[in-house]
Amino acid sequence: MTERESAAAFGEGAPIANLERIDWSAPWLAPYEERGTRWHRDAQADPAHFVRMLARQASEAGHKTGGGKPLSFVEQAELPATVAYEAYIAQTGRVPTRRNLHDFFNALIWFAYPRVKATLNARQARAIERDGVAGARGAERDFLTLFDENAVLFVCADPGLGEHLAGFEWRRLFVDAREAWGSRCEVRVFGHALLEKLLVPYKACTGHAWIVAAPPEYFGWPRERQTLWLDRSVAASLAEGPLDPCRYCPLPVLGVPGFWPANTDPHFYDDPHVFRAGRRARGADARATSPAVVNSAPAK
Numbered sequence: 519m520t521e522r523e524s525a526a527a528f529g530e531g532a533p534i535a536n537l538e539r540i541d542w543s544a545p546w547l548a549p550y551e552e553r554g555t556r557w558h559r560d561a562q563a564d565p566a567h568f569v570r571m572l573a574r575q576a577s578e579a580g581h582k583t584g585g586g587k588p589l590s591f592v593e594q595a596e597l598p599a600t601v602a603y604e605a606y607i608a609q610t611g612r613v614p615t616r617r618n619l620h621d622f623f624n625a626l627i628w629f630a631y632p633r634v635k636a637t638l639n640a641r642q643a644r645a646i647e648r649d650g651v652a653g654a655r656g657a658e659r660d661f662l663t664l665f666d667e668n669a670v671l672f673v674c675a676d677p678g679l680g681e682h683l684a685g686f687e688w689r690r691l692f693v694d695a696r697e698a699w700g701s702r703c704e705v706r707v708f709g710h711a712l713l714e715k716l717l718v719p720y721k722a723c724t725g726h727a728w729i730v731a732a733p734p735e736y737f738g739w740p741r742e743r744q745t746l747w748l749d750r751s752v753a754a755s756l757a758e759g760p761l762d763p764c765r766y767c768p769l770p771v772l773g774v775p776g777f778w779p780a781n782t783d784p785h786f787y788d789d790p791h792v793f794r795a796g797r798r799a800r801g802a803d804a805r806a807t808s809p810a811v812v813n814s815a816p817a818k
Contacts, residue, residue, distance in 0.1 A: 531566040534617045539717050545777050546707045546716055549745060550626045557622070569593055569615050572625050581632040584640030587611025589632065591625060602651050608643035619717065623710035630745060631708065633753035638666050641756070661761040667711035670725035670769055671748060674703035675734045683727060683767050686796030692773050693784045699775040701737050706748065707771065719772055722792045726766040728752070768796075 537558060542551045561568045572591035581589035585608035597606055597614035607613055613628065615621045628635045645659050655663065674680050679698060682691035695703075705727075707713055712725050730752060736744060770792050772778040780786050787793050 532617045533565040534561050534568065534619065534622055536619055536717075537561060537622070539619070541717075544716065544719075546705075546713070546771065546774075549706060549741060550630060550713075553629060554626055557626070561622075565617070568617070572615065575629070579629065579632070581628065582636055583611045583613075584608045584636045584638070584643050585611070589613070589628065589636075591615045594621075602646050604639055604642035605646045607639050620710060620714050623713040626713075627708060627710050631749045631752070633749045634708070634756065635666075637753045637756045638662050641761075657763060658761050661763045664709075664726050664763055664766065665728065665756070666709065668709040668726050669766075670712070670727050670771065671706040671708055671730050671752065672703065672727040672767070672769060673706065673730045673732050673736065673744075673748065675732050675736060676702045677731065679703045680729045680731070683729065683769065686794065688773065688787050688793040689784070692775060692781070692787055696775050702734075704737075705769065705771070705774045705777075712771070716771065719778065721772055721789065722770065723772060724768050724770050724792075726763075727769040728755075729767065730755075768794075 540547070540554070540558065542555050542558070547554065557568075557571075560571055564571075569591050576589040576591060579589075583589050584604075587608070588611050590612045592612040592614055594614045594616045596612065597603060601609075603614060613625070615625060642659060642662050645656070645662070649656060649659075672680065672683055676698060679691060679695060679702065681687075682695065705725075707716070707725065708728075709725060712723070715723055730748065732747075732751075736747065739747070773781055773787060773793065775781065778786075
């Protein structure tokens with residue numbers, strides 16, 4: 519059975535597989551907890567109407583896809599076999615949704631960061647229209663796919679912290695600058711595949727970090743205002759220009775202070791298989807070209 523046939527067979531009315539595995543107390547899920555726990559309850563109480571519930575809430579929120587269509591959600595079986603997933607979303611506004619945790623998290627990200635998701639979708643659709651889907655995806659689509667599936671937003675008000683990340687200076691970032699976390703920098707897990715991986719956390723779990731330069735007052739805003747600012751700013755940073763996967767910085771997620779109890783011990787970061795030395799020359803290049811959003815305008 520192909521992936522498409524398998525997805526179609528897992529059709530309307532079926533429960534979301536393994537929903538009970540989500541631990542909403544996990545710190546990386548904090549930005550999504552309120553909506554996620556509501557959806558969790560709704561999906562358990564009425565699995566047959568879960569995707570229609572997503573569609574109704576998307577309509578109420580007024581979100582758009584990359585093609586400017588009103589955002590909606592449909593069962594996976596509605597995706598035509600001859601149409602690429604991202605192109606279908608841009609053309610119709612409908613997000614084909616399987617009843618699994620991967621697509622559950624994907625929907626959460628659409629609601630949390632609708633502008634970023636719409637921007638990724640628009641660029642994917644343009645690339646597909648230009649290049650088709652046969653053969654290799656190319657650097658642009660590789661970048662967009664990595665962002666969608668595995669990105670973390672490294673938000674910082676101190677450029678030196680971004681330099682530590684780009685330079686693989688793990689002890690400086692996670693140990694020496696530990697007091698900066700929550701006041702001058704933070705990590706938001708964006709990639710929905712990464713959120714799925716973190717259901718069973720392991721030390722080497724690594725995200726593709728996109729550095730976001732925030733104004734100092736960002737860290738005093740309520741979380742909702744921070745998320746709105748991030749959605750607008752990151753979407754703007756992705757909207758135009760070349761997107762090179764080499765500009766990502768690897769970030770072992772469980773190294774983030776507050777994300778994992780064991781990392782309170784400085785020796786946690788001595789593991790060279792996880793916190794690698796990296797190529798210092800490449801780190802210097804990343805510091806020179808690292809993608810930073812410079813936008814001090816408050817979110818409205």
